[in-house]
């Protein structure tokens with residue numbers, strides 16, 4: 006007689022309880038279906054950007070903590086090389102679209118995103134970025150506009166969205182624009198408590214309904230200009246806020262400015278942003294390890310700059326150019342994005358699903374499959 010799923014689970018559970026009955030710090034039983042999903046995106050980070058942490062970070066690199074790693078193809082519906090809007094939309098909706106599109110298809114029809122799906126499934130959601138919170142990557146998770154440049158409209162849609170927690174820059178898009186809009190009162194009427202000065206201590210906000218942090222007029226400062234631990238702290242505050250009362254949550258947190266270091270062909274800028282992102286990965290993995298019911302996915306939308314960890318060039322006495330393999334002198338091949346495959350790292354229940362080589366849209370379908378969230 007075939008063993009039923011119930012009896013097998015019962016035996017496994019009994020064995021677990023028996024072997025742990027003398028251990029006061031019993032680990033939570035992990036199931037293959039996570040309660041929470043944390044999606045971390047470093048905009049513009051390909052393998053060389055990630056590799057830079059291994060040469061330029063003074064402390065341990067948290068990317069090393071992942072066991073399940075894959076690669077994604079990132080082309081958009083109209084280009085081999087994607088932009089952040091098309092790839093953000095691929096992640097958030099499972100659909101390919103044109104570069105510049107936020108949550109709409111080639112024919113401009115709206116397509117349901119992860120925040121909307123999470124909300125419909127009783128899952129709270131949070132969005133954090135080091136750009137304006139209305140920038141292409143975060144916007145893809147909650148908004149629908151035909152052009153990523155419509156940041157005033159995106160701000161309006163965020164104010165009226167199902168997002169429960171957000172933190173980033175972008176005050177200007179809430180209080181300016183063609184219609185001189187002031188969305189602060191809409192945020193209030195939709196249940197948000199807004200802070201434009203700083204992140205609060207958790208104990209002072211834990212009983213709030215929804216939370217909005219707008220901490221810069223446009224983007225947050227660079228790491229090199231003293232942004233400090235904003236990305237890590239905002240992400241952890243969001244997790245703590247959303248994780249109350251044992252309710253499930255979805256969190257998307259973006260290290261936005263790795264991309265901007267790449268566009269500027271500024272290795273110091275790029276690497277400092279990547280290291281900040283790695284610190285955020287570490288803090289999130291610390292949470293997920295303790296929690297046991299959280300799936301963590303880390304990836305990027307595309308590579309920026311054609312960044313390379315090349316050897317330092319030198320010219321010998323005969324005028325011939327050589328590369329000194331003992332000294333890395335990062336270089337760039339473009340001021341734009343590139344089409345290279347992008348790594349995906351996953352941890353927690355369901356993380357095995359993210360191994361292999363697949364399409365950026367598959368991340369969306371894998372999340373839905375593993376969580377059983379219905380769209």
Ligand code: MG
Pocket residue numbers: 048089136140141142143259261264
């Ligand atoms: Mg971005």
Ligand code: ZN
Pocket residue numbers: 049089264265268309342
């Ligand atoms: Zn870019």
